[in-house]
Amino acid sequence: MAKKKKKRRRNKNSAVTCGANQPDLGEKFLSKGQYGQAIKIFRRLYKETSDEQWRQPLHIAFSGRINQLTAKGMYKEALGIYQNAKILFPDYSPSLHVVLLLQAGKVNEAAQAYRSVEATLTKKQKQAIDESFAALLLSGLETDTFFAVLPEDSSLRLHYSHASRALRAYSLKQDSDALASLQNIPFRSPYKNFRLALKGMIAFHSRPDEAVALFEKIDHNSPFFHMTLPYRHLLPENNEHSEKETLSPSDRRIVRSLVGLDAKTIRFLDSLKNHGKTPSSLYQYLVTSGKCLGSQRLRKICYRLLPHAPGKFQDFLRRFGGIRDRFEARRLQALAMEIEDEYFAVAEAWEAACKELILKNDPADSLKIAMLYRHVAEVMEKDPGEYDVNAIRDTLQKSLQYDPDDKETYLRIFHLLQISPAEQYRHLNFMLEKFPEDTDILLLGVETTSRRGAFKKASRLAARILKIDPINTRVRRLLIDAHLAHAHKLAGLKKYELACRECEAAASYDRANIGRGKIEICHGLINLPAGDEAGGMKFIAVGESKAESRILAHFWIYAEALSLGLPKKWSKLFASRLKAELRATRDQKELLQIMDAMTELDGEKDNVLQSIGSVVIPWLKKGAKLDWNRTELRKLCRFFYDKHYYDLLLAYAKAAIKKKSEDPLLQYYCIYAKTMGGKKRLTRKQYNLLDKAWLDAGRSGDREVANLIDNFIVGDSPLKGIGTGGNPLQLLAKILETKFEDHLAAGTEPTDDEYDAVISEVLPEGLLPSELGPSPHPRRRQSPKTDNALQETSDDDTDNNNPTQLDLFP
Amino acid sequence: MKTPFEILNIPRESGDDAVKKGYLAMVKRFPPERFPDEFQRICTAYEAVKTEKDRVKFALFDAAVPDVDALIRDIREDAEGDRPDLVSLQRLLAAAVRRIVTVDME
Incomplete structure (x- = not known):
């Protein structure tokens, strides 16, 4: 070992002494951060040559070494290096000397050194050293000897008692006392950062955001900023400064005390993420x-x-x-299934849980059982292929046994009964009895009874809502419509006097002209066949003046005349008046008004609609040349599309495409109108255009339009004529599912022969499944080219690549 | 992750009035202008257990995945932290002086 050590030392020295290019080597050490070696080289060079050029690198090397040692906590060693540097450079940073003395724990020496160099220091250096003294004083340093070397008016001495009192109060949780003491510390005091730090520490316990803001205000090299490290470590906005600083064991102790958790739990929580x-x-x-x-x-x-x-x-x-009980186990199981999207079994799982609860026979569980049944119904509704409406309705009825006053469930049952209007009407009457004052149900009553032609009842229900909610304009309008519809009905029975009374009743509810002149027009028109021509015309004139525009007034007069079945002389007169008005006007606003008015005619007899159409459609067609914006064009096209006005739809869609050629919906409308809503087969060009529109819609995320086009293309399939309608591939899939029920149950696949036999039985001769058109699923739908390619290939391809077969037997 | 009852600081068996009382007390403690996130949390919790039906629904069908961040926050919130004593604070100050970066002092 000793030999080895000797060798190493020799090598080290040789690096310093024997190198030919000493300055380069010194620079190399400096750049590598090996300041000790650099000091040796540059000190020798400086001493031997007395050249001032080595002064600066030597200065850097001393500073770097001192910094390295203080970072390692070797304060005394750092002080030794400083003293060596001072021999060479007598003016070497006096402020650093004071701080190093403080860090080495030589406080009195530091105080004396400070006093001797105070005059040479900058304001910033003085502030920094004062703060260090302040921090040491608050850390429990013996104050008497230290204060002896300070002048009496020194702020370090003057503000110490306030700062010390505040610190003690904080540790005793006496925050108001602490804050009061801090108030006495002025802004220019060496304790000013202590004031911010302690305020932040107080805020930390109740208002962390405020604490972050206060800590950020402190000078980042102030000892008081370093004091807040454990606090900053725990704050969510853990800034970059605290990330760089590592916690010492005593810091960690404080962190644990602040958090109230032991070290193991803190470590566990950190790793949990x-x-x-x-x-x-x-x-x-x-x-x-x-x-x-x-x-x-x-x-x-x-x-x-x-x-x-x-x-x-x-x-x-x-x-x-x-687990607590069997119900809870079932509940967890059902919940897990629902999360896993196992819809085929979820409803059964929830029902099983529900049965467990029923078995407990606890009246306190009634609401739970009802909620569970409602949830089962919800799950069933998500899978309409598996459960029919009656099963869903029965489940909801079961829920009402346990919670008989749930309005939402009654409403859900009402909507489920749409397929059986008579039963729905009975259910409505039951709801009206159960909730006589509920406006939602009364409104539903008005709408349903109006649809059924029971206008008297509808107006009675609407009047009841108005009593509860007198400012409800929608109900007021419904009420007026119900009275007018009743008047129409009575006029049809030639009970003109009663019909007029209905009109008067309607007029009594007409506030702020929500009737828009329609009441007076209807009243006037009923007067005409009753023999009061003058009175009738007077009413009509009043109605005209109340309407939104003249054209709209004439439209309503003609439409009402047709609807009331007035003698031809009157309808001809009103038709000619409307035509004259249409000739004189071609305004976008009025065109839109007529369109809205036509929407209101929904439910009118076909002959009424045809007669009005024959007058209005040619006028509307000319309007396609007007300057419409995109929203208006879409609205107009949608209207013509819904009403199956193919000519108008084509005219407007063409005009729109000329302006905005890339809209997939307008492209679809155009082709839809050209094929008369799918009555004519698509040409290859149209098919390609539609496919492009479908792709564009998909790319722009317009799923509604993409589905619309998809369904239209599927509807163009050759199977359309033989099935019960709907998607031919789905139809075929259902047939195959039934035929191969045994295989599906056993999890086996049918043989090719079995499959071919069924296909030949189901499809017309010579028709292949691939010719049924593209799959309705966007991901599976193939482009027309691929479809044609399939058609051209041999029968073997259909066996292996048929998407239907793959879907059924994955 | 705390349940709405824990957020509102009310027992699970609370009725409508108690839930509302708990909600108002928490809103008073965490007003929206000063604690927007906490306030949002309180409002969401209140909506989840406002009526008896809401509470039953929550008990039967709540399946929110426990959020790890919320879990950690809750554990930290529940732990009763304390302040360091005077001696610890004094040690902290003494250590802070040694943390001064000497390069900045030159």
């Missing part, structure tokens, strides 16, 4: 390393993780004992 990637891994890490959290807390967290980590169920039972 890296193990929480999945619920399963989090569970595993908690049970293996989280004992420090205590068994109660650990059980609680693991229990919450169980539905997400069902594989750990047995492990949980082994470690923490049983």
Whole structure:
């Protein structure tokens, strides 16, 4: 060992002494941070040559070495290096000398040195040294001897008592006293950063955000900033300064005391983030390393993780004992299934849980049972292929046995009964009896009874809502409509007097002109066949004046005349008036008004709609040349699309494409109109255009348009004529599912022959499954080119690559 | 991750009035202008257990994955931290003087 040491020392010296190029070597040591070696080289060079050029590198080497030693906590050694440097450079940083004396614990010497060099220091250096003295004084230093060397008016001496009192009060949780003492410390005091630090420490316990702001205000090389390190370490906004600083054992003790957790728990919490990637891994890490959290807390967290980590169920039972009861076990199981999206079994699992609860026969569980049944119904609704409406309705009815006043469930049943209007109406009456004052149900009553033509009842229900909610304009409008519809009905029975009374009743609810003149127009038109021509025309004139525009007034007069079935002389007169008005006007605003008015005519008889269409459609078609914006064009096209006005749709979609050619929806409308809504087969060009539009819609994330196009293309399939409608591939898949039920149950695949036999039985002769059009699923839908390519290949390809076959037997 | 009952500082068996009382007390303690995140947490918790049906729904179907960050925060919040005593603070100050970076003093 001794030999080895000798060798090493010789090598070291040889590096310093024997090198030919000493300055280069010194520079090399400096750049590598080997300041000790650099000092030796540059000191020798400086002494031997007395050349001033070595002064600066030697100065850097001394500073670097002192800094290295202080960073390692070797304060006395650093002081020794400083003293060596001072021999060569008598003016070498006096402030550094004071700080090094302080760090080495030689406080009195530091005080004397400070007094002797005070006059030569800058203001900033003085402030920094004063702060260091202040920190040492507060750290419990013997003050008497130190104060003896300070002048009486020194702020270090004057403000010490306030700072010391504040520190003591803080440790005793007397925050108001601490803050009061801090108030006495002025801004220019060497304790000014202490004031900020202590205020931040007080805020730390209740207002962490404020603490962060206060700590940030402190000079980062102040001892008081370093004092706050354990606090900053715990704050969420752990800034870069505290990240660089490492905690000493005493700092860690303070951190533990502040957090109230032991070292092991703190370490565990720090490591927890890296193990929480999945619920399963989090569970595993908690049970293996989280004992420090205590068994109660650990059980609680693991229990919450169980539905997400069902594989750990047995492990949980082994470690923490049983689950509370059978219901709870079933509930966890069902929850796990639902999280895993196992919809085919979720409803059954929840029902099983529900039965366990029913078996307990505890009246306190009634609401739970009702909620469980409702949830089962919700799950069933998500899988309409598996459960029919009646099953869902029965489940909801069961829930009402346990919670008979749940309005939402009654409403859900009402909507489920849409397929059976008579039953739905009975259910509505039951709801009206059960919730006579509920406006939602009354409103539903108004709408449903109006649809059924029971206008008298509808107006009675609407009047009841208005009593509860008099400012509800929607109900007011519904009420007026119900009275007018009743008036129409009575006029149809030639009971004109009663019809007029209905109009008067409607007028009594017309506030702020929400009737828009329609009441007066209807009243006037009913007066005409009743024989009161003059009175009728007077009413019509009033209605005209109340309407939003003249064109709209004439539209309503003609539409009402047709709807009331007035004699031809009147309808001809009103048609000619409307035509004259249309000729005189071609304004975008009025065109949109007519379009909205036509929407309101939904439910009118076909002959009424046709007659109005024959007058209005040519006028609307000319409007395509007007300057519409994108939203208006989309709205207009949507309207014509819904109403199957193919000519209009084509005119407007073409005009729109000319302006904005890349809109996939407008492209679809255009082709839809050209094929008369799919009545004509698509040409190759149209097919390609639609496919491009479908892709564009998919790329822009417009799923609604993509589905619209997809369904349209699928509807163009040759199977359309033979099936019951809908998607031909889905239809074929259903047929195959039924035919190969046994195979599906056994998990086996049918042979090629069996498959071919069924295909030939189901499809028309010569038609291949690949010709049924693209799959409705966007990911599976193939481009027309691929479809054609499939069609051109041999039968073998259909056996192996048929998407339908792959779907059924994965 | 705390349950809404723990956030509102109320027992699980609380009725509508107690839940509202707990909510108001917490809002008073954590006003939105000073504690926006905490306030949001309190509001979400209140919405989750506001009525009896909400509470039953929460008891039966709550399946939120425990969030690790929330878990750590809750454990830290629950631990009763204390202040360092005067001697520890004095040691901290003495150590702080030694942490001064000497290069900055030249």
